[in-house]
Amino acid sequence: MNLTRLKGPGLFAAVAVLALVVAPLVLEPFRLGLLAKYLCFAIIALGIGLAWGQGGMLVLGQGVFFGLGGYAMGMHLKLVDAQGDLPDFMIWSGVEQLPALWKPFANPVFALAMVVLGPMLIATVLGLLVFRQRVRGAYFAILTQALAAAFVILLVGRQGLTGGTNGLTNFFDLFGQDLAADSTQRGLYFVVAVVTGLLYLGARQLVGSRFGRLLVAIRDGEDRVRFLGYDPARVKTVVFAISAGMAGLAGALFVPVVGIISPALLGVVPSLELVVAVAVGGRFALAGAVLGAVVMGYAKTSFSEQFADGWLYLQGALFILVMTLAPKGILGLAASARDALARRSKRPTTPESPPTDDAPGRRVMEEVG
Template sequence: MTTTVRDVVQLAPPGPRRSWRDRLRGPAVFVLIAVLALVVAPLVLEPFRLGLLAKYLCFGIVALGIGLAWGQGGMLTLGQGVFFGLGGYAMGMYLKLHDAGGDLPDFMVWSGVERLPALWTPFGNPLFAIAFAVIGPVVLAVLLGSLVFRQRVRGAYFAILTQALAAAVVILLVGQQGLTGGTNGLTNFFDLFGQDLAADGTQRGLYIVVAAVLGLLYLVAWQLVRSRFGRLLVAIRDGEDRVRFLGYNPATVKTVTFAVSAGMAGLAGALFVPVVGIISPALLGVVPSLELVVAVAVGGRFSLAGAVLGAVLMGYAKTFFSEEFADGWLYLQGALFILVMTLAPKGIFGLAATVRGLLPSRRERT
């Protein structure tokens, strides 16, 4: 009799029964963090620090997608900055057109552009801009994944390919001064849906939106990982050839996962622009993409919560070190990464799981 992955999933014996306390622990922690993020943080943090936290949470959304693609699917993507940038430029284009009020954006006037390029025209509609911020990265990821995964490109080769894509996109953006703003990118945004972006109330509202979106996407990713699709994704990560021999198509599963992670990065870029007030090639090149991967590794790439935690911690560490040690913060940030990877190769969440495993259980104590 032939055994398939489906049979294994359906006939595998259930794991040890968990108590109701163990089953409620995960949802309880999620609710606690949601309350702290949505209620407590806006009340206790000053506007500047709240804006920084909103920026970290935007990176957390990107990290969530990386954790899904890399941690669960084994696809080390070093070019998430490309998808982040597509979403950011889509939102930035809408904001520039809205601020211009029918005239040319300021950087186009400085660059000698006389008519609005046709590429910019649809982005005057906010619904189109927001939709493109998500759909554009997804379409690009599907095209790239369909070409790459069907050729069974994986591992370091896939990582190098995505890194090369990020470098090529940066060169393209820098070279189109009149179309993209060149090295400076798009900046000087003043209004968002009739609200002053510089107002404290607007920034507080943006923070709540970012935190809520991160929470919703986390629930979606968590459910995806727990589904049969998620188990198949992990099976492909651990033994792609075996899954293929059992009759499944790993290329399709990996492409879908890669597209989901790209859509998350694009949405994060769209939220990042009104929060921070800029989108430029420096934010979507090779170095920012590598920093996000490092953050996921620090938090724990095999855990979705660890990926988000790593992005927030690394963002905070970057700000703290740059404020306190302006001359050597890069060295301190690198030392932090080396320390975590040396003591906890599976990241902070992996270390926490190891410590929990060493502690005696409730039943053993009694």
């Protein structure tokens, strides 16, 4: 199957076949579980692609929303395993009564709702407070990064409530299914793959809508959009909340797939790694965000096994090379190569290239205006 000649629906169908048919047949359970983990990261990257690539909001604290969704799911699973008793880490910490914060999460409906609604609510409040003050650019990025650092400190400091540095682990049951069984893990992979595909289609539909064109216009000229009578703060808040909801859902899927949620997975460094992944894949294209997350996840697993001490340096060097030599990422390189081949063969082509920095969305603002 030649994926380079496929575009749009054909390419999506080909990738879906590879993910839902080929991968479960050729990968052993352990590798299939790793792919499910990469797809969880791809969901977060998709939200970053919306906020950063399409909206110009550099989010460096998506680990917060990932953690909120992950802890919501983890709390429910721990209460199910406890069967009316206290979770194991609370017993070790000397807690004698289940905290009031934990009690609602015994209900699966409430827990699943909080997986998405909790991060979206916090992102909405934060967005309204920040964007209405016209905080943007590096200031917004630093703010989200500081939020991630503060969230980790809070989790580590509440040992009896959150499990401290160890987080929540040792999950055994998922809605009546044995989490350790290969069949359950295979089923989880299919769930993660389908959710990733549906979210990608939804995000693509959003970007192609009038709202999406307005979002791109805000990215390329926020003040000009404001002069046209639109409220950029409201649009950016909506997209920021959507990206937070995606991160929360990814965290909820990550917990049963990997079997742990801890502060080490939520801090500044993991959040930065996701931004690097989006940049490597191509932040101006949603497919690039997903591709970058999967590629970086696989690279981290492969190279860290051989270069355990030097992987972070390789990752940093990769980010510098991409931002210097290929600021549009892997998909940008592919588009440039396709253009070059088309020119050499003297055949016209109309690639879906990401916008360039020297074209500040004038046509887009004419459409939304």
